[in-house]
Amino acid sequence: MISEASTRELRAVVGEDWFLDTPEDLATYSYDGFLPEFKPEAVIIPGSTDEIARIMQIAHRERIPVVPRGAGTNICGSSVARKGGVIMAFHRMNRILEIDPESMCAVVQPGVVNGDLQKEVASYGLMYPPDPASMFVSTIGGNVALNAGGPRGVKYGVTRDYLLGLEVVLPPGGVIRTGGKTLKNVSGYDLTRLMCGSEGTLGIITEITMRLIPLPPAKATLQAIFADLDDAANTVAAIIGSGIVPATLELIDRVVLDVIGDYGGARFQKDAEALLLIEVDGEDVLVERQGERIERFCRERGAVEVERAGSPEEAERLWEARRTAFGAVASLRPNCIVEDATVPVKRLPEIIRKILEVADKYTLKIGVLAHAGDGNLHPLIMTDLRDKEEMARIDLALEEICEAAVGMGGTLSGEHGIGIAKARFMELEFSGTAIELMRGIKRVFDPHNILNPGSFL
Amino acid sequence: MGFQGLEEVEALKTDTLAQEFDQCIKCGLCVASCPVSKELLLEKYTPRGKIQLARYFTRGDLELSDHYQEIFAKCLLCGACTVTCPSGVDLRKVFLSMRSRITKDRGIHPHMKGVVQSLLSNHNISDEPNEERVEWGEDIPGMAPMARKERAEVVYFVGCVASFFPMVQAIPPNLVKILQAARIDFALLAGDEWCCGYPLIGAGLPGDMEELKAHNLDRVHALGAERVVFSCPSCFHTWKDYYHASLELYHATQFIEALIREGSLTLREVDLTVTYHDPCDLGRNSGVYEAPRQILKAIPGLTLVELENSRAKSVCCGGGGNVEMGDAGLSEKVAQKKIQEIQRTGAHTVVTSCQQCVRTIKGSVRRQKVDLNVMDITELVALALDRA
Numbered sequence: 106m107i108s109e110a111s112t113r114e115l116r117a118v119v120g121e122d123w124f125l126d127t128p129e130d131l132a133t134y135s136y137d138g139f140l141p142e143f144k145p146e147a148v149i150i151p152g153s154t155d156e157i158a159r160i161m162q163i164a165h166r167e168r169i170p171v172v173p174r175g176a177g178t179n180i181c182g183s184s185v186a187r188k189g190g191v192i193m194a195f196h197r198m199n200r201i202l203e204i205d206p207e208s209m210c211a212v213v214q215p216g217v218v219n220g221d222l223q224k225e226v227a228s229y230g231l232m233y234p235p236d237p238a239s240m241f242v243s244t245i246g247g248n249v250a251l252n253a254g255g256p257r258g259v260k261y262g263v264t265r266d267y268l269l270g271l272e273v274v275l276p277p278g279g280v281i282r283t284g285g286k287t288l289k290n291v292s293g294y295d296l297t298r299l300m301c302g303s304e305g306t307l308g309i310i311t312e313i314t315m316r317l318i319p320l321p322p323a324k325a326t327l328q329a330i331f332a333d334l335d336d337a338a339n340t341v342a343a344i345i346g347s348g349i350v351p352a353t354l355e356l357i358d359r360v361v362l363d364v365i366g367d368y369g370g371a372r373f374q375k376d377a378e379a380l381l382l383i384e385v386d387g388e389d390v391l392v393e394r395q396g397e398r399i400e401r402f403c404r405e406r407g408a409v410e411v412e413r414a415g416s417p418e419e420a421e422r423l424w425e426a427r428r429t430a431f432g433a434v435a436s437l438r439p440n441c442i443v444e445d446a447t448v449p450v451k452r453l454p455e456i457i458r459k460i461l462e463v464a465d466k467y468t469l470k471i472g473v474l475a476h477a478g479d480g481n482l483h484p485l486i487m488t489d490l491r492d493k494e495e496m497a498r499i500d501l502a503l504e505e506i507c508e509a510a511v512g513m514g515g516t517l518s519g520e521h522g523i524g525i526a527k528a529r530f531m532e533l534e535f536s537g538t539a540i541e542l543m544r545g546i547k548r549v550f551d552p553h554n555i556l557n558p559g560s561f562l
Numbered sequence: 563m564g565f566q567g568l569e570e571v572e573a574l575k576t577d578t579l580a581q582e583f584d585q586c587i588k589c590g591l592c593v594a595s596c597p598v599s600k601e602l603l604l605e606k607y608t609p610r611g612k613i614q615l616a617r618y619f620t621r622g623d624l625e626l627s628d629h630y631q632e633i634f635a636k637c638l639l640c641g642a643c644t645v646t647c648p649s650g651v652d653l654r655k656v657f658l659s660m661r662s663r664i665t666k667d668r669g670i671h672p673h674m675k676g677v678v679q680s681l682l683s684n685h686n687i688s689d690e691p692n693e694e695r696v697e698w699g700e701d702i703p704g705m706a707p708m709a710r711k712e713r714a715e716v717v718y719f720v721g722c723v724a725s726f727f728p729m730v731q732a733i734p735p736n737l738v739k740i741l742q743a744a745r746i747d748f749a750l751l752a753g754d755e756w757c758c759g760y761p762l763i764g765a766g767l768p769g770d771m772e773e774l775k776a777h778n779l780d781r782v783h784a785l786g787a788e789r790v791v792f793s794c795p796s797c798f799h800t801w802k803d804y805y806h807a808s809l810e811l812y813h814a815t816q817f818i819e820a821l822i823r824e825g826s827l828t829l830r831e832v833d834l835t836v837t838y839h840d841p842c843d844l845g846r847n848s849g850v851y852e853a854p855r856q857i858l859k860a861i862p863g864l865t866l867v868e869l870e871n872s873r874a875k876s877v878c879c880g881g882g883g884n885v886e887m888g889d890a891g892l893s894e895k896v897a898q899k900k901i902q903e904i905q906r907t908g909a910h911t912v913v914t915s916c917q918q919c920v921r922t923i924k925g926s927v928r929r930q931k932v933d934l935n936v937m938d939i940t941e942l943v944a945l946a947l948d949r950a
Contacts, residue, residue: 129629130604132618133611138588150604177605178590196603220594241594432648439584 107146107190111167115149115191118159123150123197134174134192138239139182139526140440140490145172145192152197154272154280154311161309162278164191164555171276172557173305175215175247178239180443181524183251183304187559193309195246201225202312208286210269212314215246219253231317234261237520238431246310252302254520256353259478260386261318263520265301272312273300276551286314299546304522305557307550323389324352325396326420329381329403329411330373334358336407337379338454341477343402344383345450349395353384354478358457361430361472361485368433371426374409381408381477382427384420427474434472434485442499444484446510447519453480459509460484466505467498481519482510507533523561531561580620582656583613585649592643592653597878597896598636598885606633609643609653616660626667634660635671635888638896639764640842640878654847658763665766673888674765685756685774688726693753695720698731702738714749716741717787719778719801721794722757723917729924730917736940737793737814743947744826748791754781758797759804764884771804779807791817793940795844795916802848813844815853815915818943822860829946831863836937837909838866839900839923840876841916854915854939861946867907877903879914881922897926901934911935913942 107115116124125131125148135144151157164171170190177184186192195216203212206229213222219233220241226233236255237243243253249271254263270284273296284290284297300307331337341354357365357380366372373380381403385395396413403411414420435441448456457473460482464471474483484506488495507517507530517527517534531540540562547554547562592609593599605611612634618624634657643653665671670678677687685692699705718741724733741748756778759771782790789810792798798813812820821827838858844850851873858866871877880886880896900923904912912934914920924936 125604127629128624129606129615129627129633132624133605133608133614136588136614138590176590176593177588180589194605218594239590242590429648432650435587435649436585441587 107169108167111163111169112147114163115147115160118156118163119149119151123152124148125150134177134194135185137174137177137182137184138180139185139524140442141182141185141525143185143187143189145186146189148192148194150194150196154274157193157274157309157311158278158280160193161274161276165277165553168553168555170555170558171309173246173250173309175244175250176218176239176242178243179247179251179522179524181251181518181522181526183522183524183557183560184247185525187525190555195244198311199244204229204231205286206231209317210286210314211317212312213245214312215244215249215310217245219243219245219248226317227320230320232320233267233315233317235264235267245313245315249301249310249313250303250305251522252520254476254481256355256476258476258481258520259354260350260352265298267316268297268301268313269316270314271297271300271310273308274311275308276553276556280311281308284314288316302522304524304560306547306560306562307556309556321352321386323392324384324386324420325392326414326423327383327396327399327403327411328423328426329383329408330377331379331381331407332376332409333407334378334457335454337381338457338477340381340403340406340408341453342451343406344399345478347398347402349385349398351383351399351478352386353382354476355382355427356380356473356475356477357382357426357430358473360470361434361474362426364433364437364472365426365429368429368436370429370433376409380426382423430474431485434487438470438487439489439491442486442488442503443521444482444486444503444506445518445521446484446506446515447479447481448510448513448515450478450480452513452515453477456482456510456513456515460506463502463505467502469495469498469502471502476519479519480515504530525560528561579616579656579659583617583651585651586610586613586647587649588614589648591648592646595642595646597640597642597880597899598638598892600899601892601895602636607636612637612657612660613651613653616656619660619663626664628668631664631668631671634664635673636885636892638842638878638880638882638885640882641846642842642875642878645846645874658768661764661766662768663766670765670767671888674761674884677761677884677887678765678767681757681761681774682770686726687722687757687761690726692756695725695755696750696752698725698734699738699750702735704742705738708738708748709750709752711749711785714747714785714787716746716748716789716791717782717785718748718750718791718793719758719797720750720755721792721797721917723921724793725755727917727921730920730938733793733917733920733938733940736938736944737791739944740818740821740827740940740947741791744821749785749787751778751781758800760796760800761884763800763804768804775805779805782809793917793938795841795848796918799843799848813848813850813853813915815844815857815939816850818939819853819856822857827943827947829861829943832861832942832946833863834911835865835867835909836911836913836942837869837904837907838872839869839879839904839912839914839919840873841914841919842876842878842882844915845876846874854913857939857943858913861942867909869903869907871903879919879922880926881918886922893922894926894929897922898930901926901930901932904934905932911937913937913939915939
């Protein structure tokens, strides 16, 4: 419980309008994109680093849990007030502070929406590559805290790969700066990267400096349909092995293709077992040649149909199936759990087969979407949370999938995060020593465990 | 997407409401589509937040409150969230239903009381007596008989806003001119035209529109008319989705487009570059996107530059959902964003097909002293006729 005195103090820092504790406000900051909800005791919306530092001093002294929340779109439960306390939201800190085309970087506040930044830098002929599905809503602060990825990850990497520097408020209230505007920086421990993906457990990110790259001038988009899942997987391996690095290489399996058709989206031929959506970008001559080569790879490896977009409109149409996929699956049952296990690319066919086997074993309906080019799978588990018996089977299935992925040299989570969704699986991937080391780091940063307590550690 | 009818709004029992938003997976994609969320930022004002509040209410976790009323009043009912939702949740339907429940529980929203009062006493949304509905037509030759016809094949249902608000009173004379040019046998209901009832739906009183609906249908039937034309997309949408009449209903753009196609109108060159704003109630909420574009295409010399967000993705002008009555500042901010989007096209003229959009955009253009020409499509067609 936050005491009345602390409430008064916190209110005084941000002002009356930005300290919310009505039942309606608490209800609307009790969730993120994951399933369980926890009502906070208050919501605080700071306007500056200084205010955040003062809030943290109070929270540290009074042991008030603080959970930073960007747009609340993460799907691992990393921005809910699991132990009560305060949700800190960044609506007011939403300015792009600088775009520096000469140094190819940008400096932003944590509440800037990813899509807004992308649009703004594009007007300078630049690109900020990380493109999570939530990009039109999710904030850069949240993206850094979760180390967000996206379909472009196969070529361009993830948030971490563009992060140059940070300003961070530590739980006791101190402010540190890490990194800077330079691409190269080997001074000291890499605290910038330590913060990235720390899911709001180590510090409050208040300013982000990120690297930008030139916007590729041309792009080719292809769609290939396979009657055999293995043919599709082999094609993925062939493309990656050929030296072409596609900007996007997505796979959709038969279960999802059927659902898309039933949902009113595109219908694919009856024997379609998998669809690949492939995009290459870069200089136009190169893109054209790569497009031709990929088309050939697909045909040689048994694609029953290959389509290459001739215009941006056609490309948009080819993307439609992928974009509809999640909604179509989500509409089938009340809830949909999106898995995120990731394996080395060459093990892709193996892990997909494992997922199908697990679905069968536990009589579950699971469709597979995958960022196939980087081995990042998104099995979509269709369910109803209220069905306790089915949920128990899902728990077992999830564990088997995670275990298999880690066993193949992969990871529990490619881009969604651990949060409360996968905390129980941490020991599959890390030894006790490694976990203890993480706990030690947490203690150094946050001795009273007030930042996002109850999350993955 | 739309309603089956007003019975459904009333009949939306708690469990059906819950069924609707049980599909919500809290992904938040709706937040990006919502013009109100962009201005007010707090989660309670986002579509996802409002769905959460509806869920808390139906589960019995929260009681309806004045705060609830204020939150749900800050929605343009533009439907952008509904078309964005990947799970197919009809958010607009949930929000309308919530407004209705809140009104039942807390009474009419204080800012909407005036319009509801006018509507029930004058049968229109203004303070003027309903007989003055056709004041805009006093100088039009042949106007008087149109308002006194005993039989007619077509009725032009003008709507309150264009009848009474000076800023958009040019719309009905222009449409009249177009219909006359095409030699259409049409009538006006004049003082016998009552508000369609649309503002009552927004005010959470869908049940109270029965009398208006019965009256309007009776008047149209008395003329023996089979077709009704609307220049107002909201009247059109209301008749289409709530009146359940066996009449042919046309928005002006559909009617004019057909006249052009049949060769009943000859349009001459208008050397102009324009952009087009899809009104929410015509586009998303009634599914009419092509007709206005076909009209623009039929005007020689005219160039159309599309907005970044057009058709189903069109962003509300700020004039929807009775929001301007309760929070004029919010409506204005949304309008300013719209104007910026329009300006980014490079066109100096924006054409739309809705008197409320014209009013909202033009009002903001004047207040902000922006150099932008705002036109209803009827004005543009009338201009192309003049040159014939």
